Amino acid sequence: MIGTGSAEEFIDDAEHHNEWWSDGTSPELSHATNLTPRSDFYRILKETNTHYTDDVESLVYAIHGQTGIGKTTLIHQLIAALLDTTEFPQQNQDLELTSALSPRQILYIPLEDSLYQLERPSNDIKRLNQVIDYFQTHVAPRQGQKFILLDDVQALDFDENHKAELLDLIDDNTYVFLTGNVRAQVNLSIAETADTVDEFEGPWPILPMKFIDTVQTGEGLGVEFNEEFRTQLEQFQSPDLDGPAPIKTIRTGLSGTNSETSLDTAVETLSELCFGIFDEDDRNNLHDAARAYLRTGGTLHQTDDPSIRNDLSKSHFLLFLYKELAKHRSIQQPENLHRLSSIAATNAGEELQYTDLSDQIGVDRRTVDNYLDVLDEGIAVTESHDYTLRRHRRTRLYLRNPRHLVLLSQRQEHHGFEAYERQDTLNHEFEYKLARTVAFDHAKRLAFNVGAYDVEYTETDSGLVDYILHRDGHVLPFILSYHPHTGNAETIAEEFTPESGQHTESGSEELQELDYQAPYRFVITDSLPKEVREDESLIIEKDETSICYLPFWLFLLIC
Known part of the structure; x- marks a missing residue:
């Protein structure tokens, strides 16, 4: 022996x-x-x-x-x-x-x-x-x-x-x-x-740090935030510290569970935070920091060399898939976890048929489900399902770390994003993919903060409601309007019908009897409409629909 x-x-x-x-x-x-x-x-x-x-x-x-x-x-x-x-x-x-x-x-x-x-x-x-x-x-x-x-x-x-x-x-x-x-x-x-x-x-x-935590570290985003501002962000999230806590108020109001802090209060506080508490320099700095976050994610590194960072990040992720996750769940072909992660990188939240995934990988639907369950347990790739269906033939796959999107996609897709600092190359389509991925990851964190069950999506005649959070009929729909895909956000918001939701009892096929209500539709955007900027109010009324615009950086900040 x-x-x-x-x-x-x-x-x-x-x-x-x-x-x-x-x-x-x-x-x-x-x-x-x-x-x-x-x-x-x-x-x-x-x-x-x-x-x-x-x-x-x-x-x-x-x-x-x-x-x-x-x-x-x-x-x-x-x-x-x-x-x-x-x-x-x-x-x-x-x-x-x-x-x-x-x-x-x-x-x-x-x-x-x-x-x-x-x-x-x-x-x-x-x-x-x-x-x-x-x-x-x-x-x-x-x-x-x-x-x-x-x-x-x-x-x-x-x-x-x-x-x-x-x-x-x-x-x-x-x-x-x-x-x-x-x-x-x-x-x-x-x-x-x-x-x-x-x-x-x-x-x-332990996840990649979310945007607000990355800002508070004061490193890695190429924007100088002084110590006073970073301390203020901590105060904004905690009622235990002296001073106002608007981010805590927003999260509480969005949850719909506190009788003293309503959804209306949350929306009003969003406008106050955006235009009353933050000045124009703050807004510009946070906008630039959010774009930088798409490149870097919330990961701290011990080297400044981008090629070494990329090699280490990719090696760590593949080691996690092939060694740790495969061993944990006795996966006989760990390369299929890698392939699904690469599919998630290439499609970045586009709707996929389970049958197509099965054909692509060469396994049956049950095995695909098992792989996706393993990736979700490792918080590597997460699914989003249709809000209006109880049985799902389609899914959307999101990597949870934006850097993995760069490292697992093809060079012709992510050109200009290999480095951690902004390059002269314009690649709006890939930036949109990164924004979509980061927004989903932060929506998952917001779902945890407000007690929502999951992050779902649905299609309207005019386009996609990207992220839907709900709990007991309290619905928060978010539409991503980020260049170059900025077309029909307000129309999509008006067309969304919260009562189309279908959610079953736990462990059962029986539908829950819920009174679905969505008093506000939220539009996450990288460029606020002129009307919103001039009025310094994030709320726009369209017929009987209340639309709350959220700058991309502000959405990340409150999650």
Whole structure:
């Protein structure tokens, strides 16, 4: 039998990855503190601090995301923020948990970059248990909170029984953080022994940063936003900070679930935010930043070389498809996940017949459905279905990262967009594809914020209603009017009939009896009509239809 090592060798490996036990820091932590933190970092740190100050004794915090998205860097930054031996200039100094821990209170195990990869299935869990026990009994102080961070748990044979075993090891005063590729790998809240843990957070997805978070980092969009403006954006989203929170008000009003903040209030606040709070310079800067976001997406990079960025982004995505997703769902032909992703890049939200997808890939409809389900679980490619149909023969496919649209499309399509900075080449059709993709991704995030079930579409006689959000009959239709496809937006808005929706009961073919209402139609545009600009109101009344125009940048900002 091939042996990988004794328990002592696994412990030695852990000591190598936790150099701060003896030195107070490590090269990995020093490197991480020099990188701009993702917006997720601040959210995780603040939420953990809340549990800490509320005297929660045991916590499991789970995150998941694609290969290369930045999970490991985030974990290293979190460790650096917690330790009292490291300087992390971007940390929140007002949080009780920052710089509160001694080095021996933290155990970090990068499971894919260690001996666990070489162990037999089930034996890897045994070795992990031994290392955790060593940390608890020989390293960590008897008093104070302990933090255990397990990175890339997909490297383990981590079935439900082993999840329960891991939770059994967690004693009082222990916070465990898990990272993986997909939600199912890190979801411990349904394990048999979950009742032994005080609180669970997540699993939360780590996605490319949305537009507003990218603006707040102050990097990568080629537009200078000063610190005061970026702080203001944070305030606008949170009622807990001093000052107005118009973006929070808009999201609440759009949800239709708050009796004190109506949809009318949300629409009025949109106009106030656009013309009253932001001045002309702000609007111009946000417009330019939104166009730049189409190129860059919300991904932070450790190199400025565009060719290296592109190579890494594509390699990470293909590794995710061929290795991680294929292994997770036992896909025998992972190249078909790649082909479907490329089809999504080429068509960029155009309607596709399932029969055509089956013929193109050479598999039956059920297998196509399985592939698309896998891609959706990995938040790589997401489907949109017709709002007016209960059974679907057609679909629209959207990549969730605009950079993947560039990397998986053909050169003649994406010419001028290879670099991350704006080029002299004009390619309006591909820019429209990027805008369509980014708007769908942000519509999915808005759906989460307002409690909508999904993002759908429908055709009218005059054209497409691109994104429809609904919950219990409360309908929010959005029409994309972006150059060069700006023709019939108002006519489409007037023709849309919300009562055409068909939605079945969960797990049933029986239609729900819903009173569909859409008091406003929203038009997302890269160029506001003259009437809207002159009146400084986003609302236009057309016969009995209320149309709310949204600058493309403003739509991204509120999602």
